[in-house]
Amino acid sequence: MRLLPLIASAIVTTALVFTLNIQLKIGNAKAPRLGYFLSPQHGFWKNAEKIDANFDASIVANELQGNVDVYVDDRLVPHIYADHDQDAYFVQGYLHAKFRLWQMDFETRVASGRLSEIAGADKLPIDRMFRRLGMVYGAEKTEVNINETNPNMKATVDAYTAGVNAYIKQLDPADLPFEFKLMNYAPEDWTPKKTYLFLMFMSYDLTGRSASVDLQMTNTRDYLGYDLFDKLYTNQQDSLDPIIPKGTVYEKPSIVPVKPMNADSAYLHKPNSLAFNTVDMPEAPDKNNGSNNWAVAGSKTKSGRPILCSDPHLGLNLPSLWYEMQITTPTHSTYGASFPGSPAVIIGFNDSLAWGVTNAGRDVFDYYEIKFKDTTENEYWFNGAWKATTKRKEVIKVKDSLDVVEEIAMTHWGPTMFDAHYQNTQSNGRNLAVQWTAHNTSTGVETFYLLNRAKNYDDYLHAISLWTCPGQNFVLATKSGDIAIKQQGSFVARWERQGDFIMPGEDTSFQWQGIIPTNENPMIKNPERGFVSSANQKSTDASYPYYLGAASAFPLYRGISVNMHLNNMFQITAEDMQSLQTDNYNVFAATARPALMKYIQVDKLSSDAKRMVNEMTNWDLYNNVNAKGITCFKIIWDSVEQAVWGDELSGSTIPLLKPDAYVLLDQMLNDTNWSIADDIRTKDKVEDLKTQVTLGVEKATEKLLALEKENKLEWALFKATRVLHLTKTPALSRMNLPIGGGVNIINATTENHGPSWRMVVHLTDEIEAYGLYPGGQSGNPGSPYYDTFVNYWAEGKYYRLLFLPKEKLKQSERTKWHMQFQKSNS
């Protein structure tokens, strides 16, 4: 008689198991499989690491050639001591996986357009964009090239890959990283291609802004007409303090790019017949993806030895892009920040020298407009004939849905990014192919491999000569006293404005006319002023024989600030350099504030506006945590900009590029009767800058009063800097950090962007190095080492980096754990 209850109970039990075993939809997001996720023996509880966890380990791996000892210090930084180079990279891969496996998987998924596979159809726009940009195409080309031509790099990447996979292989499903459980998927084997995809992503992050900007520039030019465009987006930067000091004499160029005869009509002045609507790029790289680096010579330091500083500015994420480590083998001993996903140390130092990088910002990405014969896209018009395309199929797997196939028409320029299949709703069928140096195979890994081992200036020069994309400013300081900086990459020899806009692609006239030979790239060694520096400004003044790209790609003011400080500093110590790296002085405001004051008609202001202007004028020009004056300055400046050129840009229905701040500032300093100031919407009167600036202040005051009410006038509260988890989940992020700085500031910390690794290396006999990044060595949100460095970073403090030979490190009181890697059990 108990059959009915049995059936009922069995059904309820099964239904409950089923419900707890699937991902329920909560709002837009998918919840984890609750039963699995909450099970203390399977789910997230397993990732709750003991706060006094022991990281001692003994690992047996047949892939090794010998034994490897890893000593782990109190900040969970591993110090690898290997007898064979490849073993070191095996262990590096293993450790990256052990502490950062999920981010490695996730970042390479983003790069290869495979997010839909784990997150569903919502991610298709991002996936399609990265596929059509040729990210996978570029990585594949690099892989083929390295496999065929570079056995040493192949062996290095293979050893790294084997290390990652050795970790994955021994991983118990219950110990999967937290995010895999949260998002309900499993890691797959690492491959060399993933390493190249990761490096492609860095190329995109640092040079891919053109993918958006070239379209915006084109639209803006079409909207305003070239002449007005050229005024608002001028390539003239009056206050430029370039990386290579002004007045440097450059040799005659080996390539003299020739502007096509018809460029003015066919390119620059191209009429607005095809009003092209910008496709919203799902992920446009941050304009502030920049960095500072500099080196001071012994002549300027207290010790008489050089000091090198490097702080790359990137998106601030948890887990961090960076992972600190030391790698010591018989061939080299190197310490620094590595990329989980790639072998070797990326920014760091060895026992002979130190190096750092900043982004060159040069334009290496262009669009060419393609005329296809028909909708099959099998042929396109080139040099007076129909030329065949090849088709590249990219299959995007979509979770809970059918595969999406991208068929990309490949032209001799590169992949067709935009066509009838990939347009926004209002597009009118413009076909655009991408030419991008990142597609042209890269041996980037080798540059770092060689830098890790470099002993002197010549080694450095050779190592970086192999670097192609993304173009970087490589700074160097050696123990022997050399300092140098060189801008290196595959840079296109351009004529003025070439590639700033979409280029005609129907014949050869607008094609690239050559890549600038490496020895003609801007560089300087041991300059008289006793320091070298870069902060993403233009690398040279106008006397350099090649066009660097649109000026809007090069921030001006950080460079001015760095050079101003370094010029005035003597008897420098490592502590001085730390202070400079975290300096909050606002050199832009120092010039812009008096310029503003010249135009503000104070007697016409309301009392609230006067109060805000007072707050701004009494400010000490430092973007410090508690400063209110910077908030007032920023809102007022933005509002004045809006008043000045908002009218020119307001009629457009498509997103236009905002002119740079220096354009307005230079006008304020030079010319009070600037025609742009007039509000073109008021036909009956002509506004001058004074009227517009005063109007801007009144408008700003409304915003400032609202902020004051919310108690958000203090800079850090207004700016609300956060280090975001890669999934953007607030609970896994660090929000509202008390840190100053900002755009144009050496401490370039904005809302979600800033110094992602700060390093100061004093090249004394026993290297004295300091550094940290806003994250922690463990990628596990359940580990006490997940965000260990964030508070220190916000405070502008540094850790002394432990860089010692094996026997000394073993005995250091900061060494906590020992991981032993052995070839076999014996």
Place this chain on the structure above:
Amino acid sequence: MKFIISILLSGLLTYAVGIYGDLPWWSFVITNLIIAIALPIKPAQAFVAGALGVGSLWAGLAFGIDMSNNHILSTKVAQILPMGGSYLLLIFATASIGALLGGLASLTGSFVRAHKS
């Protein structure tokens, strides 16, 4: 006595099958079912025994893990799920789900024998 043994066995076997990460997280449903068939008790008692066995095991494990983790992860997860960041609520939810499912499995098992007799 069978009641007490049922509770202990349920907790013990749940733990045992949980050690193997390759087995599904709901394996204890099967073990509870078997216990309830092997040691017949009244359905209501079976439910309570199964619930207590799994529930207290899960509560204990979660609590222990959470203590030695200083609530680092539980506080975060209790914001994602969302439970206002309360680790206690999260432990309670964990135990409740284990208890409910464990109880239901045992209840189902108890009806098998009750049917036969």
